[in-house]
Amino acid sequence: MKDYLCDKGKKVADAVIRRLPRYYRQLCYLESQNISRISSNALGESLDLKATQIRQDLNSFGGFGQQGYGYPVSELRDIIADILSINSQWKMVIVGAGNIGRALSGYDEFMLEGFQILALFDNDKAMVDKQFGRMPVYDVSTLADYIKENHVDIVALAVPSRVTQSLADLSIRAGANAIWNFAPVDVFCDDVVVENIHLTDSLMALSYNLGQKLK
Amino acid sequence: MKDYLCDKGKKVADAVIRRLPRYYRQLCYLESQNISRISSNALGESLDLKATQIRQDLNSFGGFGQQGYGYPVSELRDIIADILSINSQWKMVIVGAGNIGRALSGYDEFMLEGFQILALFDNDKAMVDKQFGRMPVYDVSTLADYIKENHVDIVALAVPSRVTQSLADLSIRAGANAIWNFAPVDVFCDDVVVENIHLTDSLMALSYNLGQKLK
DNA sequence: TAGATTGTTAATCGATTAACAATC
């Protein structure tokens, strides 16, 4: 993969990274509408962002636009995909075959974006060896070996809070490089990527804003 | 409900609000361990935050601590719950009885926190009038009337991207005050609370960080 | 060329952190 931001070397702010998927989505949409170029101004309008922020964001990786013309849609889409590493075919397993785990396993869309879900794991013997869609469910006691043997990159944890940290530790010792956590706890691991989906936190923020609105 | 931040009147920064659920979680945990007081320093250590940030955050709502002593755990927990309005028994419906929608409907934990899920809605006739757990599934054509009649506060949208905006609009016209969106699109609505769970965006940020780590 | 729009520097704004006086 080409390395954007070759020379500057400065770490890009998280706030910037969080906006890239939105740019990516909008560029996919524009592409589907056969629009081949877009100005930072027009893009900003559709995303409710300042044009200058978009230019600033993109320029932390390189100059992808052209003065007087704007940005080439398909090209920029590909560049952002590359920056986000979403063409990498990351390998993922899901731990916890409860509601959330099964929902994730059925979420085929992920596969389109370069995420390959290999299997589910659970500690419930009644669940083990079942299939969800094309997805096998294995015993969680075999998780570490599976991660090692299959070079799993990402472990999605959709398990009760009290076992989340220990399963994260186990996964990392087995060689996983990222944890996608769905339990309402903070996971602490060194030198590993941790990304949280905190549904209850999100609902609480919503609740706060609702309270403010109706006050 | 008592009104914290009575006089100052300044809008509290979103970044602060997003930390409150973490404080809340940790305080619940401390309470379960029968710890009755905590200093900003100790709390900061367990959450990997600076003590001064916690004090600053809390002081945007009022002075809940005591010099030389710290903060009373149970009391502070209750205060934060109050600030977040999570004792309000908000009424919620879920639109879309697919993987995500069904997962949410089974997520009882929400109810403990003051969220009452009333029903699911779907446009698939085969789905309508089924039950998931204790949760009925209704035809989506009856959604607007249901929202009106039952004074639904929150509409969780777990439907395909292309119908998300129109269902949000419909829900708001019917009287809903908040949208909890699970589709990978930006929802635009005026004067309404919108909270997004963008699973793919989250995975993309994870992917970016993974790419950086393995580079 | 003239018009449009980028890339980039400088200014502003907001959020985090440090410092310390107040006080339990």
Added chain:
DNA sequence: TAGATTGTTAATCGATTAACAATC
């Protein structure tokens, strides 16, 4: 009282926005 820890002001840091020269 002495020690601890808050509440709050001031300093720092980082992110957003404005401005404009460069250039397609």
